[in-house]
Amino acid sequence: MVSDMGNLDKIIKETVSAVEAGKRQVFEIAESSQLEYCRLKKEFEEVRQQVSSMVNEVDTITVEEKKARTRLAEVSKNFKKYTEQDIKKAYEDAQEKQLKLANLRGSERLLRYKRDSMEQSLRRLEGMLNKAENLASQLSIVTNYLTGNLKDLSQKIDDMQQVQLLGISIIKAQEEERRRVARDIHDGPAQLMANIVMRAEFCLKLMDVDHNKVREELHDLQNLVRQSLQDVRKIIFDLRPMVLDDLGLVPAVRRYAEDFQAQYDLPVEIVVIGTARRFPITIEVALFRILQECLSNIRKHARANRIMIKVEILTGKINVVVKDDGIGFNLDQIKNAGKRECFGLLGMRERTQILKGEITINSSHGQGSVISVSVPLED
Numbered sequence: 001m002v003s004d005m006g007n008l009d010k011i012i013k014e015t016v017s018a019v020e021a022g023k024r025q026v027f028e029i030a031e032s033s034q035l036e037y038c039r040l041k042k043e044f045e046e047v048r049q050q051v052s053s054m055v056n057e058v059d060t061i062t063v064e065e066k067k068a069r070t071r072l073a074e075v076s077k078n079f080k081k082y083t084e085q086d087i088k089k090a091y092e093d094a095q096e097k098q099l100k101l102a103n104l105r106g107s108e109r110l111l112r113y114k115r116d117s118m119e120q121s122l123r124r125l126e127g128m129l130n131k132a133e134n135l136a137s138q139l140s141i142v143t144n145y146l147t148g149n150l151k152d153l154s155q156k157i158d159d160m161q162q163v164q165l166l167g168i169s170i171i172k173a174q175e176e177e178r179r180r181v182a183r184d185i186h187d188g189p190a191q192l193m194a195n196i197v198m199r200a201e202f203c204l205k206l207m208d209v210d211h212n213k214v215r216e217e218l219h220d221l222q223n224l225v226r227q228s229l230q231d232v233r234k235i236i237f238d239l240r241p242m243v244l245d246d247l248g249l250v251p252a253v254r255r256y257a258e259d260f261q262a263q264y265d266l267p268v269e270i271v272v273i274g275t276a277r278r279f280p281i282t283i284e285v286a287l288f289r290i291l292q293e294c295l296s297n298i299r300k301h302a303r304a305n306r307i308m309i310k311v312e313i314l315t316g317k318i319n320v321v322v323k324d325d326g327i328g329f330n331l332d333q334i335k336n337a338g339k340r341e342c343f344g345l346l347g348m349r350e351r352t353q354i355l356k357g358e359i360t361i362n363s364s365h366g367q368g369s370v371i372s373v374s375v376p377l378e379d
């Protein structure tokens, strides 16, 4: 699905660039046709001028030729009145004018032909130019339309991919959480209970033999049951502390911090700024989970001596900051190493993102870590 959308996006982009290339070519064709048109038009004007001066010339020569013919007729009719010289001249004159006229008429025909075919070419070019301009503007509309709308489409595809990736990592995170719970139950209460069953069987066998030994065993058994009860309570608390649903975020954080401090012998200081109240349960659960992961990371990785939790309730937003004085880490290195998927930090980001909040992770080697989450509140 993700790769299909990637392909679609690629195809769309390629289509847009093909259309743009086509548009460029049409522009080039239009441009060279325009140049050709201008050149032809200039030439055509010259030929038109030539035609009209040729027409004048033909008219003049026609008149002259007619005169020469009349003169020849006159001379031929009254040959006694004219000298042989006169007759010869009139004859040559008429012949010359006739020849000239014939030549001129020939040239005129040619010129007219040239002019007419140029006119046709000009009209053809004009038509082509109009078409090219039309096509170019249509292609402009198409590309504007495509790029405008496709930008939105690409954005939509990106958003869908993001949502999809987010969905996948949420599922992975859920699976990881289930795995952890299964492991916790397997390593803790399940083993303790197996042990309890064995011890109870032993007690049953001892009943008739050694009462004192049975008392001792029962005492141990009681401790084992107490311990598994504690483990079960802890698992339940980790899964979803009831105090979170019943009393809200701040009391749940206080309870969690107290337990944590007692269990791991690590001082946790809590500062609450603003009046504690109830927030939408999605916000309370998300912030609590983030805090849980922060403390779990500190326990697993930080080697810290102190932890400070600050919950700041402001109008329009709630900030939670978790600070430790441990060994710190380099976020880029962790991202680049990518040896295995770390769900902790990823989950924090996702939960914050879902609530349209912001998370900043500030840490460097030897400098401890500060994780700040800010989530907007509706009222």
Ligand SMILES: Nc1ncnc2c1ncn2[C@@H]1O[C@H](COP(=O)(O)OP(=O)(O)OP(=O)(O)O)[C@@H](O)[C@H]1O
Binding pocket: 297, 298, 300, 301, 302, 324, 326, 327, 328, 329, 334, 341, 342, 343, 344, 345, 346, 369
């Ligand atoms: N407070 C901290 N101090 C020092 N290093 C930390 C701290 N928080 C996180 N890290 C480092 O960042 C890494 C990534 O943390 P993240 O919570 O994502 O994964 P993880 O704790 O290793 O595994 P997971 O949470 O999935 O069980 C940790 O492996 C650790 O190296």
Ligand SMILES: [Mg+2]
Binding pocket: 293, 296, 297, 343, 344, 345
């Ligand atoms: Mg972690």
